[in-house]
Amino acid sequence: MNQAAPESDSPKLEVKGLYKTFDRLVVLENINLYLKANEFVCIVGASGCGKSTLLNIIAGLATPTSGKVLIDGEPVLGPGCDRGMIFQNYSLFPWLTVSDNIGFGLSLKGITKAEQQERIHYYLEVVGLKKFSKAYPKQLSGGMKQRVAIARALANEPEVLLMDEPFGALDAQTKEQMQQFMIELWSKTQTTILTITHDIEEGIFLSQRMYVMSPHPGKIQEETAIPLPSDRHLDLKLTPEFINIKRHLIQTLRENPLSENP
Numbered sequence: 714m715n716q717a718a719p720e721s722d723s724p725k726l727e728v729k730g731l732y733k734t735f736d737r738l739v740v741l742e743n744i745n746l747y748l749k750a751n752e753f754v755c756i757v758g759a760s761g762c763g764k765s766t767l768l769n770i771i772a773g774l775a776t777p778t779s780g781k782v783l784i785d786g787e788p789v790l791g792p793g794c795d796r797g798m799i800f801q802n803y804s805l806f807p808w809l810t811v812s813d814n815i816g817f818g819l820s821l822k823g824i825t826k827a828e829q830q831e832r833i834h835y836y837l838e839v840v841g842l843k844k845f846s847k848a849y850p851k852q853l854s855g856g857m858k859q860r861v862a863i864a865r866a867l868a869n870e871p872e873v874l875l876m877d878e879p880f881g882a883l884d885a886q887t888k889e890q891m892q893q894f895m896i897e898l899w900s901k902t903q904t905t906i907l908t909i910t911h912d913i914e915e916g917i918f919l920s921q922r923m924y925v926m927s928p929h930p931g932k933i934q935e936e937t938a939i940p941l942p943s944d945r946h947l948d949l950k951l952t953p954e955f956i957n958i959k960r961h962l963i964q965t966l967r968e969n970p971l972s973e974n975p
């Protein structure tokens with residue numbers, strides 16, 4: 714069920730009546746969603762339901778066929794510094810050190826050298842990589858590379874952080890460490906975060922609200938509140954409250970047909 718934003722609380726990010734068609738294939742149909750400032754929201758859905766297409770449109774990397782995306786009430790017309798994007802494959806510059814990767818966007822924005830250094834140091838500290846400031850990406854583990862990518866996005870101080878399956882390339886243990894890291898980072902920075910994932914547990918653990926997408930065409934099937942404490946530890950995944958939410962979401966996703974698309 715699509716939900717309009719509550720009137721009294723103007724959203725940080727809003728998607729309104731959004732459709733996307735490739736040739737004659739309708740990939741997204743009437744998507745409506747919102748994020749309040751400082752919220753952590755996940756969109757969960759099966760492969761091929763249009764999650765990446767939706768996130769790319771929100772990022773301004775693709776255009777909708779109709780409908781709009783608003784940040785603080787202003788329409789998104791293309792990529793912008795108000796949105797930081799994290800991809801599954803880290804997308805770091807291999808020839809730059811960790812510090813230079815984090816500072817890359819800052820030098821392009823004309824920020825003074827002194828402020829660049831200040832932000833680099835601050836975000837190195839936030840992601841726990843101070844000792845690796847001079848290392849190159851190839852010297853880092855997958856989880857560390859993703860923390861550099863997150864620090865680089867945050868250093869630009871975006872209004873919203875968008876993450877596309879950010880831990881999908883990591884092994885199970887590192888993935889859980891990154892989920893814990895992300896919750897702590899979110900409490901520290903209070904960034905507004907929208908993540909897409911096909912991992913239901915990850916979605917529940919990270920978010921305050923979730924949107925479930927159904928395929929053919931991609932629609933918002935349900936909005937689900939996650940009424941769990943905001944101070945979360947991985948053991949939360951073993952509690953009856955967590956398992957009940959997981960059961961509900963699994964059953965909701967099972968109502969969907971199998972994907973016939975690539």
Ligand SMILES: Nc1ncnc2c1ncn2[C@@H]1O[C@H](COP(=O)(O)OP(=O)(O)OP(=O)(O)O)[C@@H](O)[C@H]1O
Nearest residue numbers: 735740759760761762763764765766767911974975
């Ligand atoms: N540029 C494109 N041209 C034509 N069809 C496309 C294009 N991009 C995506 N699609 C189609 O849109 C549908 C949704 O793809 P999308 O990658 O957004 O889904 P997804 O939910 O993110 O899947 P996954 O989790 O596997 O990445 C698929 O059927 C895909 O083939």
